[in-house]
Amino acid sequence: MQNSLNNSSSAQGAQFRQLQKQLRDLWSSVDLFDQDDYDILVVPSVSLDQRELRKIKGFLHYEERLLFSLIRLRNPHTRLVYVTSQPLPPIVIDYYLQLLPGIPFSHARDRLLLMTAYDGSLQPLSQKILERPRLMARIRQALRPNRSYMVCYNSTHLERELSVQLGIPLLAADPDLLCWGTKSGSRQIFQMSGITHPDGSELVWNLKDLAEAAADLWERQSQLKRIVIKLNEGFSGEGNAVLDLRQIPQAAPTQASHEQRVTALITQMEHLSFQGSEETWENFAGRIPELGAIAEAFIEGDQKRSPSVQGYITPNGEVKILSTHDQILGGPDGQIYLGCRFPADEAYRLRLQTLGMQVGRILAEKGAIERYGVDFVAVRQPEGSALAWDLQAIEINLRKGGTTHPFMSLKYLTNGRYDLSTGLFYSQQGRQKYYIATDNLQKERYRGLIPNDLMDIITHHRLHFDSSNRTGIVFHLMGALSEFGKLGLTSIGDSLQQAEDLYNQVVHVLDQETDTNACARNLCSYSSTPISWNQG
Structure with a gap:
């Protein structure tokens, strides 16, 4: 059989x-x-x-x-x-x-x-x-x-x-190649391409081996404060948890034996900080034998960002850089994807392109095609350092991601081009274009709005995308608005500040329109959606 x-x-x-x-x-x-x-x-x-x-x-x-x-x-x-x-x-x-x-x-x-x-x-x-x-x-x-x-x-x-x-x-990409987009596979690609990435472990399949791997990592880097425990397959940071070593100082490399450290780590793992609000230790631990997990050094820093680079591998093996972004992250330890800003900061966007190309070439050699993304952690370095920002690669995504639809919307709507020499995007008219995008504009007060209501609101307040100047708002996830109060949008401007101002204007208008007293003040009386009496 x-x-x-x-x-x-x-x-x-x-x-x-x-x-x-x-x-x-x-x-x-x-x-x-x-x-x-x-x-x-x-x-x-x-x-x-x-x-x-x-x-x-x-x-x-x-x-x-x-x-x-x-x-x-x-x-x-x-x-x-x-x-x-x-x-x-x-x-x-x-x-x-x-x-x-x-x-x-x-x-x-x-x-x-x-x-x-x-x-x-x-x-x-x-x-x-x-x-x-x-x-x-x-x-x-x-x-x-x-x-x-x-x-x-x-x-x-x-x-x-x-x-x-x-x-x-x-x-x-062929599903047989998806191993290169897992947490452990990403680390192997980074090593092959010579890209700096956090110290960490190989893939393990049970709690005891995971604790052993975490103990080995702590012994290699005795100054570590936290370790990230990652399920080998995750989505938008949901498979990540943080192990706080500061809670078990008695198990530090200078204070305990290896065996004592492993025992302390197993106990401490029951108190992991989960990025997903609905995650539990029982569920997380139960996934380890199924998916595998790794232990990886948590990158500390007072000034820390999460940039990413997106690339494309054509079926004939050509690698092309599409874009760079600074990701907007949330969650208890800042590892849940909420949105992005385009382009990434000029201090490191060209370096991101170079590193993204290195990864893309290795993936192309493996036979991967279509889109891929590489996520990094950027930490501000002290004054006088050769590089203002240290970049550490942390993950590869062999699929479309949260940065795909906003960039492609920009590209198709402006008929513009991405300039590799500057890392900027130019419309067909030669204007620089920027955006802020999110899948997670979510508030309880937005629940109950249906897509027709949203159309009325954005039309009344002129918040739609303006094809004459190629600026404005492009909405998505409109179907999630009524039940979950959740909406996605891409705010496109001629500067990052303009994109941010447009984004904030949308939030202000939606907040105003969903004020419990709004209808009483006749703020909803402008509805232009025709009503049909033939709906059954």
Whole structure:
């Protein structure tokens, strides 16, 4: 039985790689590829373990994060099939199509096909599609043979199986290569590429070995105050926990034996500081035998930032740097991704590009394609140091991430270019462009607002994106607003200050509009959404 499963998996892998060869034959560059005559199947499945999905408020609406792909319909020859777990609000689709520069709304809408599984469960969308043969048949029928490809949020065995069953190539890394995007795999890539990264351990699979690894690390660096315990696979920092060594001074390298230190660390691990508010020690510890874990030195610093660099590997192996960002992090120890600023600080953005290229070349040699990101910790150095900021690489993401949709929205909406010599982005008119983006503008008072309400508010206050000057706000995650009070947005300006001012204006307006006394003061009386009496 096991041999039969292995043979089946091997055959599927061979079919998948054969399909991906089609991309190499068709590809000339990331830009030209988008301008050709193709059908694009967008499967925005957040393919994570159900226990991980429960940690993400409004996870189902994260399928909306790839709606920036609709902007590809600006190419009059492109057709796009977008599949979701639940139907998307029509006003959300209209919102994105209205952003298309120079394309009639009706022309773009005729080339967009929306499909849904009508399933709001925790299962990944890709699995839902695979379990519905008739939906699979409709998708297959909608796509032109040899003129189609599939894109996704993250690539797993589910997306690979979907690609093979549909007979179209997946523009994403082969799931067999995803080990290089894990915590332990990232450390190996950093070592291969000669990039500085925190001291840490190899992958371990039980609590005793994890404590041994943490003890070895503490002995190598006796000055450590904290150690980060990382599950080998995590999402937006949710798989990280912090072990505070200051709570067990009696176990320090100068105060205790190795065995005593290991015993103290095992006990102290029950008091880890978790980044996710709903995480528990019992759940975290139970994942170690399943996912594996590493121990890594926590980087201290009074002035500390979290920059990142994004790259792209074409199917023919060309590596291209796309962008740099300073990430906005939260959580108890500042390890949960909340948003980003573009571009990264000029003090280190060009160095980030160089380091990102080094990583990309190693990944390309391994056979990876499509997007990747590298996260760093930057610590301000004392005056007189050769470098103002020390950069330590901490993680590789072999998938789209929280920085993907804001940058691609900027690129498609401005038809601009990223300049490697400066690390800046210029619109088609030659203006520098900056943005602040988030997936986590969330307040209890926003609950109850539906997408139509948001459209009324941003229209009344003129907060929408202005195509004439290429500045303004682009919203996403609108479906999460009513139930969770959660919204995503990208604030685009001609300076970082302008982008920040626009962002703050949105927050101020939403706060004002959701004041409990707002309607009593007739602040909601301007609604322009037509009411239909034929809704049943």
